[in-house]
Amino acid sequence: MSQQDLADRVGVTRQTIIAIEKDKYSPSLEVAFKISEVFEVDLACVFSYS
Amino acid sequence: MDVSFKAKSLVVSLILTLAIFGWYLVAVFSSFPLDQEPPSFVSLLVLVVWFAVFESLIHGLLAIKHPSQREDERDKLIERLAQSYAYWFLCGCLFFVMGNIVMASWLGLSSSHLVLNLVGTPNGIFHLLLLCFVSAEVVNFVTQLYHHRVSL
Numbered sequence: 001m002s003q004q005d006l007a008d009r010v011g012v013t014r015q016t017i018i019a020i021e022k023d024k025y026s027p028s029l030e031v032a033f034k035i036s037e038v039f040e041v042d043l044a045c046v047f048s049y050s
Numbered sequence: 051m052d053v054s055f056k057a058k059s060l061v062v063s064l065i066l067t068l069a070i071f072g073w074y075l076v077a078v079f080s081s082f083p084l085d086q087e088p089p090s091f092v093s094l095l096v097l098v099v100w101f102a103v104f105e106s107l108i109h110g111l112l113a114i115k116h117p118s119q120r121e122d123e124r125d126k127l128i129e130r131l132a133q134s135y136a137y138w139f140l141c142g143c144l145f146f147v148m149g150n151i152v153m154a155s156w157l158g159l160s161s162s163h164l165v166l167n168l169v170g171t172p173n174g175i176f177h178l179l180l181l182c183f184v185s186a187e188v189v190n191f192v193t194q195l196y197h198h199r200v201s202l
Contacts, residue, residue, distance in 0.1 A: 011122065013124070013125070015054045015198070016123075019124060027124075028123055031123065
């Protein structure tokens with residue numbers, strides 16, 4: 001899955017996905033849950049807090 | 051380098067603001083000291099119309115090239131943050147102008163100081179305030195561009 005595909009499925013821009021991947025932006029809970037739903041995993045598998 | 055529609059839009063707005071209003075303000079302040087007559091609102095209105103026309107045209111062309119772009123939560127967050135910075139910058143500029151008006155009128159200070167001479171006329175005050183608003187817009191655009199490219 002490309003960044004653009006993930007962005008389209010989640011409803012954000014590709015630049016937002018890039019910022020999330022680079023740990024430069026923390027998405028809202030809604031976006032975080034949507035991302036985990038796309039990958040069909042739990043939220044904790046995608047995001048962690050440190 | 052992948053540049054988003056939002057970043058391109060901000061660059062266009064920044065360039066147009068600096069080119070149109072920057073050119074106008076440089077032309078006005080280069081004629082210092084400003085005359086006592088009220089500013090010509092017609093020329094400024096023409097500038098605003100040209101600004102709107104160019105903005106609409108260029109943003110329309112950008113939208114054609116980026117048909118599916120939308121503003122998401124990160125864009126809105128950056129916009130709110132930049133507007134906050136621009137608001138405080140504008141407040142600072144306005145207090146600066148107000149302070150100079152007080153110094154010029156209440157305290158009776160007069161000198162060859164640029165700002166004190168400018169606030170001595172309605173024309174000068176008008177264009178100083180316009181400079182404040184344009185500068186705040188530039189701060190807004192630059193802050194958004196910075197956060198779009200570097201952080202957040």
